[in-house]
Amino acid sequence: MEENQKKKGKKDKKEKKEKGNLNPLLLLPIMLVLTVVGSVAGMVIMNQFIAPKQEVKVAKQDGKIKEGQTIVPLNEFLVNLAKGKSGNQQYMKITISILVDDKKTSEEVTKNVAVVRDACVNLLRQKNAEDILGSTESVTNLKKELKLAINNNYGKDIVRQVYITDFVIQ
Structure with a gap:
């Protein structure tokens, strides 16, 4: 019984580790979207407030x-x-x-x-x-x-x- 609990404990730790780590393929689109949104916001701010023509x-x-x-x-x-x-x-x-x-x-x-x-x-x-x-x-x-x-x-x-x-x- 003790062995089963040890195995279960190891599986729980592995599952927690896997859930805690974000998949790099999932992180890439998020970073890309944030970069595009930041660039657009920067251009709007620059055109409206800093150097209006x-x-x-x-x-x-x-x-x-x-x-x-x-x-x-x-x-x-x-x-x-x-x-x-x-x-x-x-x-x-x-x-x-x-x-x-x-x-x-x-x-x-x-x-x-x-x-x-x-x-x-x-x-x-x-x-x-x-x-x-x-x-x-x-x-x-x-x-x-x-x-x-x-x-x-x-x-x-x-x-x-x-x-x-x-x-x-x-």
């Missing part, structure tokens, strides 16, 4: 262009913005066009485009993302400031209106 496209204004006036499209600008409250370096990609009085002025602006671009870059470098995206009037104010900066840099009032065709801040 802000993209804004501005619709054309309803202002009418008078006969003889010309729109001069400028090449895309890529500018480092001033550091804002977050302290992160941000960039702005913007494309603008300017409305001038006539074809002669259009040719003059095209010939001296460096003066216009210099005014725009210098103004935009002083702005941060909060200045540009802070309120509903921010983009309108930016257009007015660009117009004023270009005219001041050029030395005469050549720009009648500034149109922002698109911009992205990152």
Whole structure:
């Protein structure tokens, strides 16, 4: 009888050992699922909170262009913005066009485009993302400031209106 109890005791210990050890083949899918869930959660957190990309496209204004006036499209600008409250370096990609009085002025602006671009870059470098995206009037104010900066840099009032065709801040 004592022998039967010893054999039973050994079997119980073996069963407990087998139940206590997880099968490595069962552990592998669990680890894989946890890794995928962790990666997805990390991407969501990073995209939502750490580095959100802000993209804004501005619709054309309803202002009418008078006969003889010309729109001069400028090449895309890529500018480092001033550091804002977050302290992160941000960039702005913007494309603008300017409305001038006539074809002669259009040719003059095209010939001296460096003066216009210099005014725009210098103004935009002083702005941060909060200045540009802070309120509903921010983009309108930016257009007015660009117009004023270009005219001041050029030395005469050549720009009648500034149109922002698109911009992205990152």
